[in-house]
Amino acid sequence: MKIDWTRNETLVFLVVVAFCILTTVVDPAFFSLPTLFDLLRNSIVTGIFAIGVLVVLVSGGIDVSFTAIAAFAMYSTTLALKNLGLDVPWYGAFALSILIGTGLGLVNAIFIAGFRLPTLIVTLGTLSAVRGFLLTFVGSQLISNVPPGMREFSQLILFRGTTAEGYFYSLPWAFAALVLVVAGTWFLLYRTLLGRKIFAIGGSEESARRIGIGVRGVQVFIYAYVGALSGLAGIIHASLARVANPFDLVGLELSVIAAVVLGGARLTGGYGTITGTLLGLALIVLVSNSLILLGIPSTWQSVVIGALILLGTGLPAFQAKRAALRAG
């Protein structure tokens, strides 16, 4: 296969490999199954967020409210189940959280599709409003004793093992949720007409309208879908941690968007792939979890992520421009 150096995917893949080699050289303990499973576990929540962001970016919009929606959905679900004393199984909690997330996503949709407001402005507004509403009216106390259903979920282990040195490692069933979301969204984007409409709108909203795509309907779907994914990511986060902290998650949004953009999605819409998003996700998760192994203080994390974004998006653009110059 021919390697296309102007693609973000190629570059991000190489950086991921280089980062792994470098970290292994500095600390050989990095190259082990426990590390791998740790990273996989850490990419579940960020990964579900990233897939949602990919769908929005492809459509030419942006959503920064998903972390606030996730925090709201998981905290109010946990609180409701506790206060009502309902002993529902984990999927009951999941369904409630996803429902709340979808509802908040629809609020975004009302402003974006209904009132035709810019997506960044709307979601910046809902980010702040949803978070404020959560902390003021729902609660700001940490719930350390989550309902039994959610606790049970965290104990559902998909895979476990022991290394020769006697270290335990395991992968929770929650990882299957990420796999399902990835597979489902791939199918949505590439195999359904709805997915192609999302790409079409991202390519040219005016053209989409002219050939008879119901742009508003598609937008309602997109923001509801991202809301649903946020609700899912939120409840998984709280279940795995066995703690519902209303201050969690918000603040993650820029690194998630960074992961998706690193993977080749364009903020101007129309472009982005699942593979690229997963590679971008891998890079961001690696950097946020393993930089410390390289002896780099964790305060440098954001500098490194920023530099990677500049490099990862700037270099392909530069090469594409050079290729265009040579051709023309």
Add this chain to the structure above:
Amino acid sequence: MTETPFVRLDAVSKSFAGVQALNGVSFSIAAGQAVCLAGENGSGKSTLIKILAGVEKPDSGHVAINGEIFNALNPRTSVARGIQVIFQDFSLFPNLTVAENIAFSAELASGDKLVKRARARALAQSVLERIAVDIPLDTRVETLAVADKQLVAIARALALDARLVIMDEPTTALTEREVQSLLAIIRRLKAAGVAVLFVSHKLAEIFEVCEKIVVIRNGAVVSDAPAAEFDIDSLAYQMTGRHFTGSVAAPFDAAAQPVLEVDGLGRDGTLHDISFSLRPGEVLGIAGLLGSGRTELAKALFGLLPVDRGTIRLDGRPLALRGPVDAVEAGIGYVPEDRLTEGLFLTQSILRNIAIGRLDAFSRSLGRLDRSGLRAEARDWLGRLKVAAPDPDAPVKSLSGGNQQRVVLARWLAGNPRILILNGPTVGVDIGSKTDIHGIIADLSAEKLGVIVISDDLPELIACCHRILIMKAGRIAQETVSGETSERELTMKLAS
């Protein structure tokens, strides 16, 4: 005629905010007939297209398709009855492949929820074959040349079993050769029983393909007759209500010291050994096919494209152009080919667009601007160039193509340049404005300005220029004097 026409408009009227855009328009299009809708900008052509496409609803009157009467169409019925519009900007999806673009409407119409890739590809392939065009199906549309994008847009229209294809200004962005292949496709469509409504400013093309010409002016049909009953002059008169005389530039002083001397200009791969001179008051035409280096030459003269070799002298003094700033300082003005993206601040006001070039001259101490002085001068230029602007503070994008071009010209002229380079000065403007712009060029020449006109429109070059340089593969292949050549001769020289 007893046969039911494919489309018939009956007394269609439409007004926007009190302005009567269409006033009792009636005409018909038969199956397999090519009809030209001619009219100046603002005559109501676009509104008419939108009514046929179902985007706008008429206030009164109705549209009949195959005898079935509609008081108002909507986009879905319009498409279902076989009406397809190819908009001027093609309305394609740059990020999707050729196959997807062509098959998208058909996929939408199929009502399927899942993507049927093989079916979409097969459809795209068969439509491209129908118009005898070969474009790789998996190419992304953004990487295609303009002419190919248009072919994709045509193919998309045909993919849905179109009975009437409406083409809005289809030839604006095409070179002469591409126009010919487009006309061939239109003939093929007609032979297959597909009607074509062709909206064009370019008069010569109208006569080549259309059986019937419908002229609208100020929202009303002023004539509806077989094309054979028109000639270029009568058509121009019908469209504008004015008579035109071909403007031939006034003679200039051939013995004067040249204002611009270009000697051995070269740039690797694009320009080779370009030498010519331009005298004050002379209008020099540059003709050449796309890729001949004509635009590169213009950009090099304006400092937009660095050169490797050769010298440029202005009034005898050598000029080192490091960028457009140097060129403007020296008194060279450049009106780009694509005035919308390169020449205007579309959302800014008309006055500001003119004033932007004069900020230096009107800045006072401490960087304050003499705003009233700027406004007065900008207004003065609006009057001198006859810009039809009801409100000088309205954004430039609210103006018609011809008036936009005048605003660009006004900006440069306000800076009192020595040389003005006009790249495609009348692309996309109607005949009335075109003649006015030719008149402006003649005025510039009379004021001893050196003018360089780059154009695809050969009659335009012959009418406006004293001399014409023909460029091929980055070289000046030939030079002709306007009075001694004809369009046919020039076309042959270009193509050979």
